[in-house]
Structure formats: C-alpha cells, structure tokens
C-alpha cells in the first residue's frame with residue numbers, strides 16, 4: 001500500500017480493514033514489479049484499486065476515460081466496476097499496455113475496453129463522446145491540458161479523479177521546488193479556482209482529487 005501520508009501503524013490498520021486485491025490483480029502487480037522494476041511504482045496501490053471500482057459502480061458511467069494505463073491495474077479496477085458502459089484507455093506505450101491487454105482478456109473485461117495509443121492530448125482532442133467518469137494518471141505537466149479537454153467533454157455531474165495530487169505531501173512545503181511538484185501545485189491551484197467544479201482532495205496513497213463538474 002502507498003501510504004506516504006500516514007504513519008506506519010495507521011497505514012497497517014487501513015490495509016487490514018480494506019478489501020484485498022483478488023489473485024488476478026496480485027498477479028498483475030507481481031508481473032509489473034518483475035518487468036518494470038522501479039517503474040512499477042507508477043502503478044496505483046490496492047486501496048486505490050478498490051476505490052476506483054467502487055467509484056465506477058457508484059457513477060455507473062456509460063463512457064469512462066483513463067489517461068495513463070501502464071500495465072493495466074487501474075483500468076482493470078475501473079472496467080470491473082462497469083455495468084454496461086465502456087472504458088476508453090489512452091497511453092503512449094505499446095510495451096506496457098500489451099500487458100494490460102492480456103489481463104483485460106483474462107479478467108473477461110476486454111470487450112468493455114478500447115485502447116488508443118498516442119499522446120493523450122491528441123487522443124483526447126479527437127475524442128467526441130460525452131464523458132461520465134475520468135481517471136487521470138499520466139505525465140503531470142500535461143494535467144492542465146487534459147483537465148481542460150476533459151471538462152469540455154464531461155457531462156454535468158460527471159466526475160474526474162486525479163492521481164498523485166499531494167506528491168507525498170511535498171505540495172504543502174514551499175521549500176520543495178522540484179519540477180513535478182511545482183506542476184502539481186499549479187494544477188491544484190487551477191482546479192480549486194475553477195467555478196465550474198466541486199473539489200475534494202483525498203489523502204489516499206499519493207493524494208487523489210475528486211472533481212465533480214457542477
């Protein structure tokens with residue numbers, strides 16, 4: 001579990017009292033660690049996976065979008081929460097998403113998922129469907145661009161969930177001026193100043209922001 005913002009005892013307690021990943025998600029996490037090494041850190045954590053499945057069940061989207069698929073953990077959790085809708089996944093990497101494809105097939109959700117490879121700013125700009133639910137977890141510098149493109153396509157009442165918005169807590173420390181932290185800070189400021197939305201930052205994992213289009 002990524003619990004950068006909790007002390008160890010509380011993190012363990014949260015872990016013990018949250019639903020655990022099933023064997024297929026565990027296998028995906030294991031394979032990702034083997035093939036991606038340190039980059040496996042990009043994968044969402046099991047508690048975030050439970051969160052995404054629940055959110056998808058609650059929103060019941062006809063159209064869901066994920067920006068940043070990697071080896072497929074978050075997309076699998078979203079796809080499993082769908083009840084008849086479709087998940088559109090955007091990523092640049094054939095290598096990583098080929099793993100995701102295998103797991104969608106194994107989980108029996110491949111028929112609910114469409115993958116488009118290419119820079120997501122371009123893919124999103126060409127996407128002409130109304131979006132009910134979006135999960136944003138790609139290159140942080142492009143978050144403002146993804147956000148504006150998504151906002152143009154979200155239905156009123158639709159929900160955007162954004163990952164890594166607390167950057168291990170660095171965003172709250174002005175002494176941290178590393179590029180990604182500055183980018184995330186700017187994105188967080190942009191969102192909270194946007195009168196079109198209601199915003200809730202959750203101190204889950206590395207920070208997840210829920211943004212509801214009013």
Ligand SMILES: C[S@@+](CC[C@H](N)C(=O)[O-])C[C@H]1O[C@@H](n2cnc3c(N)ncnc32)[C@H](O)[C@@H]1O
Pocket residue numbers: 042043044067068069070071072073074075090091092093096118119120121137138139142
């Ligand atoms: C943090 S990982 C996503 C992790 C994934 N959500 C999971 O749970 O396993 C970020 C992903 O964004 C992709 N990415 C980076 N820049 C991108 C871009 N400009 N357009 C589309 N995808 C991009 C990377 O290839 C990588 O797979």
